[in-house]
Amino acid sequence: MHTRTLPYTAFLCAVACSLLAGCMSKPEPTRYYTLGDAQPVSKTVGKTLIALGPMEIPEYLNRQEIVIRDDTNLALLRFDHWAEPLNVAVKRHLADELNVLVDDAFVYPFPALIGLRQQYQISGVISAFEANQGGEIRLTVRWGIISRDKSVVSEPRKSTYTSTLAGVDDITAVTAGMTGLLDEFAADIAAVLTEMDLTAQ
Numbered sequence: 001m002h003t004r005t006l007p008y009t010a011f012l013c014a015v016a017c018s019l020l021a022g023c024m025s026k027p028e029p030t031r032y033y034t035l036g037d038a039q040p041v042s043k044t045v046g047k048t049l050i051a052l053g054p055m056e057i058p059e060y061l062n063r064q065e066i067v068i069r070d071d072t073n074l075a076l077l078r079f080d081h082w083a084e085p086l087n088v089a090v091k092r093h094l095a096d097e098l099n100v101l102v103d104d105a106f107v108y109p110f111p112a113l114i115g116l117r118q119q120y121q122i123s124g125v126i127s128a129f130e131a132n133q134g135g136e137i138r139l140t141v142r143w144g145i146i147s148r149d150k151s152v153v154s155e156p157r158k159s160t161y162t163s164t165l166a167g168v169d170d171i172t173a174v175t176a177g178m179t180g181l182l183d184e185f186a187a188d189i190a191a192v193l194t195e196m197d198l199t200a201q
Contacts, residue, residue, distance in 0.1 A: 048105040048198040052094055055124050061086055064082060067130050105193065120196075138181075
């Protein structure tokens with residue numbers, strides 16, 4: 001009798017301990033990040049409509065998990081996610097930043113939910129927009145500007161922006177660095193737009 005009771009009792013104790021441990025350990029919460037907002041500026045909205053997009057990014061970046069590169073390998077951060085699709089966040093941030101930097105224009109992400117007929121369109125293809133394990137953040141984009149009649153206003157060009165962090169353990173710093181590179185890109189676009197006669201179309 002006793003030889004059967006002891007193993008059974010031990011089994012029940014093991015199950016109870018396992019359940020208790022499971023209740024006590026909580027899964028690591030998922031953290032969500034956005035690209036930083038442009039600084040608000042009080043200004044009159046310009047009359048020249050400028051569409052921002054398409055702005056294509058690689059599918060391996062346009063995912064929920066934040067991506068860290070290690071040479072040709074990619075690490076998908078299980079608990080660090082974008083709060084919205086990255087391609088949407090990129091266009092929205094660039095449009096917001098350009099509306100701060102450029103007078104006489106209203107820049108909006110393309111396609112728009114309302115029927116806006118743009119005078120100019122900025123489009124591009126992003127080939128890199130991530131941090132690597134060494135702490136370098138890189139944004140590489142080919143972009144150009146066309147007018148309403150599809151004529152080239154600004155010749156397509158390739159721009160690369162980089163910044164370096166001490167490491168990639170602080171994902172808040174990584175996303176802030178990525179935002180900073182987008183701001184540099186927006187400043188270059190704004191410089192081209194400022195040289196144009198935006199009232200010509």
